[in-house]
Amino acid sequence: MPDQNSTLRAQRRAETQRMIQAHALRLFTERGYDATTVTDVAEAAGVSPMTVYRHFPTKEDLVLFDQNGRLVAERIAASSAVHPLVRRIGIALIDSAAALTGGGHADDLTANRRFLLARLRLMISTPALRAKHLDNHYALQQAIVDALGDDATDPEDAFRARAAASACLAALHTALVRWAEDDGRTELPEVIAKALAAAFGDDIVGTGPDR
Template identity: 35%
Template sequence: MGLRERKKRQTRRAIADAALRLFTERGYEETTIADIAEAADVSPRTFFSYFPSKEDVVFAEIDERLAEVREGVARRPAGETPLQSMRRIVFEMIDAIAAAHGEYGAIQVQLILERPSLQARALKRMNDTEQHVVERLTELSPDIDEVDAIVIAGALVGGMKAVITHCRAQGYDPEATRNAVDRALAIVEHGLGSVPALTHPVP
């Protein structure tokens, strides 16, 4: 990542951190975009160059993690089985997920669970990620059954979403979060191991 991209990511994270802090201190409805921009030391115009709306800033860190899932699925070493790929991708994400927004993780989950508009945006993100995983699995394993691919993507993305949501809502520390994710992944792997297409390496 070049200097320009690093600075853009830093600004994006500064805006998101300021927003979550203000949502915690003042409340979501009471916080304006102007408030967030001021707290992040940027202009409202700069805010809108990073986020289309106040709702989208809630998902800033989630969007980064989902992008990492998509990148990880695409970056697959030769000879690695799809099942091994899934474990590698998830574990590459664990440290980032466990550490990111530890202070504001609970308010992030609370905001999403309490507001239908945020729930709809969260569902759209999950559906898009599942579809990407399905497409990539089909590319890597052309013989995989379509239903198997859909179930695999749903199990992986849905399972990780469920455990991370729980850990953040309960205020788990990074180590506890890693342990919970590892247990969740073991459960998912147990079921997915029955799909032959996942356990055969692809050249």
């Protein structure tokens, strides 16, 4: 069936991307970002440089590429419009972080959490990645606005949505830096919730099935 074949291709593509990215993060961590070439990554992953570039158009993408934008957008699109924008966006950021880190106890980091920690450390310590990260910030902001759909079609509504998204993403960035500095010993969703509460008040992130 065409749909099944399409799904299998997407799964294989995602597996190849994750494999290449894992080797890239390991080499960047061991040798340094600037000292590692795309050819080095290709050799470690057992693929050609062309294959690496097919999945990651730039060297920076080997670190910055993730699924967070898609996860956040899906959760915002499914959220209730009765809640304030910052609450809808904040909860989506928390829930997507929970999905990316895979849960678990703080003293037993999962592979997903170690993977995310490696990416964050590189983004924080590498000037070229910090600059490129700003592009990702704008892309995620736009993904959030797009996910709000009819709630952000009017120019004024879109402006408010961008402002809310930008403020929430600033809190997210602060939380990610804190989590990386703490070596992932705390739960990332909890750190994000704490950062959002500091910015918007303790009641901005609710609990329960209707949140």
